[in-house]
Amino acid sequence: MTRYAGDEIVERVLLSEDVIAARVAELGRSIAADHSGHDLRLVTVLRGSVIFLADLCRAIDVPLALDFMAVSSYAGGSGGSVRITKDLDDPIEGASIVLVEDIIDTGLTLNYVLTMLRARNPASLSVCTLLDKDVRRIVDLPIEYRGFAVPDRFLVGYGLDIAGRLRNLPYVATVREDAVA
Numbered sequence: 001m002t003r004y005a006g007d008e009i010v011e012r013v014l015l016s017e018d019v020i021a022a023r024v025a026e027l028g029r030s031i032a033a034d035h036s037g038h039d040l041r042l043v044t045v046l047r048g049s050v051i052f053l054a055d056l057c058r059a060i061d062v063p064l065a066l067d068f069m070a071v072s073s074y075a076g077g078s079g080g081s082v083r084i085t086k087d088l089d090d091p092i093e094g095a096s097i098v099l100v101e102d103i104i105d106t107g108l109t110l111n112y113v114l115t116m117l118r119a120r121n122p123a124s125l126s127v128c129t130l131l132d133k134d135v136r137r138i139v140d141l142p143i144e145y146r147g148f149a150v151p152d153r154f155l156v157g158y159g160l161d162i163a164g165r166l167r168n169l170p171y172v173a174t175v176r177e178d179a180v181a
């Protein structure tokens, strides 16, 4: 396997490049089939999800637009307190929104973002996540498009970072326990 800077902390490849590519193609076909003739917008929360977004949008064979937002959790906050640090550029009223996520863990961040977007009256609002750590879920959320259910382990690669690094690994991997301790 090709070596990447910093990948010595990788324990095991969980999802290979090929496995991810095949699933992303399927997700893209599903989203296209459900949104033909719609004003489709893929909305992405920066930063990790942009890797998935870049592949997913090219697997969707209907017209669409991209928009981005950024959020940060309040320091020491609990219960999903989130602050918008970059809002969407365009209004979404009447548009069909697919919120693209890299991973859903507790669901608190996503829950906040969905509530905020719903208040802007889109025609529809659905969620597409590549990875779902469903055993950790605190808030029950509807997820229309799900790539893979994953175990409760800290994951890196394909957009997921550890201290800002390893987002560029082309696969999703677990890291050695001592690296996250």
Ligand code: 5GP
Residues within 6 Å of the ligand: 048, 102, 103, 104, 105, 106, 107, 108, 109, 110, 133, 153, 154, 155, 156, 160, 161, 162
């Ligand atoms: P939630 O609000 O669902 O608990 O948090 C979701 C966010 O937590 C993800 O967007 C991601 O930034 C981060 N996250 C959750 N699990 C992992 C993981 O296994 N690895 C990495 N790198 N980030 C994770």
